[in-house]
Amino acid sequence: xxxxTQSPSTLSASVGDRVTITCRASQSISIWLAxxxxxxxxxxxxxxxxxxxxxSGVPSRFSGSGSGTEFTLTISSLQPDDFATYYCQxxxxxxxxxxxxxxxxxxx
Amino acid sequence: QVTLKESGPVLVKPTETLTLTCTVxxxxxxxxxxGVSWIRQPPGKALEWLAHIFPNDRRSYSTSLKIRLTIxxxxxxxxxxxxxxxxxxxxxxxxxxxxxxPGGIPNAFDIWGQGTVVTVSS
Numbered sequence: 001x002x003x004x005t006q007s008p009s010t011l012s013a014s015v016g017d018r019v020t021i022t023c024r025a026s027q028s029i030s031i032w033l034a035x036x037x038x039x040x041x042x043x044x045x046x047x048x049x050x051x052x053x054x055x056s057g058v059p060s061r062f063s064g065s066g067s068g069t070e071f072t073l074t075i076s077s078l079q080p081d082d083f084a085t086y087y088c089q090x091x092x093x094x095x096x097x098x099x100x101x102x103x104x105x106x107x108x
Numbered sequence: 109q110v111t112l113k114e115s116g117p118v119l120v121k122p123t124e125t126l127t128l129t130c131t132v133x134x135x136x137x138x139x140x141x142x143g144v145s146w147i148r149q150p151p152g153k154a155l156e157w158l159a160h161i162f163p164n165d166r167r168s169y170s171t172s173l174k175i176r177l178t179i180x181x182x183x184x185x186x187x188x189x190x191x192x193x194x195x196x197x198x199x200x201x202x203x204x205x206x207x208x209x210p211g212g213i214p215n216a217f218d219i220w221g222q223g224t225v226v227t228v229s230s
Contacts, residue, residue: 001171034216036155043204043220044155055209055218087155094214095143095168097157 002026002090006100012108019075021103023088028068032092035064035073038102039084047086048073075105083107110134112144112205112221119227120195130188130205130221138183139163143208145217146179146190148201156201160208161188197228 003026013019023033031051036044046055048064051071061076075082088100116128128146135142145160159179160168169177178191188205202223209218 032214036217043206043223044217045220046209046216046218049209049216049218089155089216091214091216095145095160095162095166096170097145097147097160099147099155099157101154 001096002029002093002098004088004090004098004100006086006088006103008103009101010104010106012106013078014108015078015080017078017108019078019082019105021073021086021088021105023066023071023073023100025069025071025090025092029090029092031067032090032094033064033066033071034089034091035062036087036089037082037084038087044087078105110207110219112207112219114203114205114221114224116203116224116226118225119229121230122196122228124195126190126192126195126199126226128190128192128203128205128224128226130190132186132188132205132207135207136183137163137181137186137188140210141208141213141215142210144181144188145206145208146188147204147206147217148199149204149223150198150201158192158203159190195228199226200228201226 005024035048038044052064085104143162146158204223206217206220208215
């Protein structure tokens with residue numbers, strides 16, 4: 001099974017900061033990677049698909065990059081609404097799926 | 109508007125079988141590219157994928173939980189059902205259903221249900 005490792009597990013940042021979260025796959029997953037945002041008590045929300053595709057309605061300050069085994073999610077200028085937990089998810093092994101362990105973005 | 113909504117018991121006893129239902133609207137379970145998965149999240153922990161069903165009724169299961177899971181669908185009722193046998197307190201979690209986004213296979217989950225809380229306790 002493919003393992004997905006996110007870093008850091010927690011990130012403290014201020015409004016306006018540029019934030020980068022990394023996700024590493026245990027083997028190549030090409031570009032079959034998604035990023036989700038989850039707020040407390042809510043279901044995850046799709047932000048990025050196919051490593052860099054911006055889901056409809058998602059602000060352009062979110063961007064994704066990478067291929068193979070290393071991927072990043074970048075928030076260009078952190079907004080108050082962005083404090084949340086972020087998960088990566090591989091779907092190269094579709095219809096099996098694996099999520100990363102999550103990165104909590106906290107207020108500094 | 110595409111929606112998914114989970115339903116099922118809030119509390120189950122250890123060793124019992126859990127049955128959860130995901131009722132969908134705004135898309136068809138019998139055609140197209142969009143399948144439905146069940147995903148769970150224990151309190152304070154990460155998301156864990158459980159099972160997936162395709163429009164053609166093909167099914168896939170988490171390797172670690174395969175022997176305990178069954179996913180099925182009733183197209184006429186627009187429902188996807190997950191059963192999990194031999195429930196344990198470690199299965200306490202929020203259980204979500206989610207749809208894979210249209211636009212090709214493979215794909216990510218674009219629409220999620222609100223989740224249903226399941227507690228396993230005697």
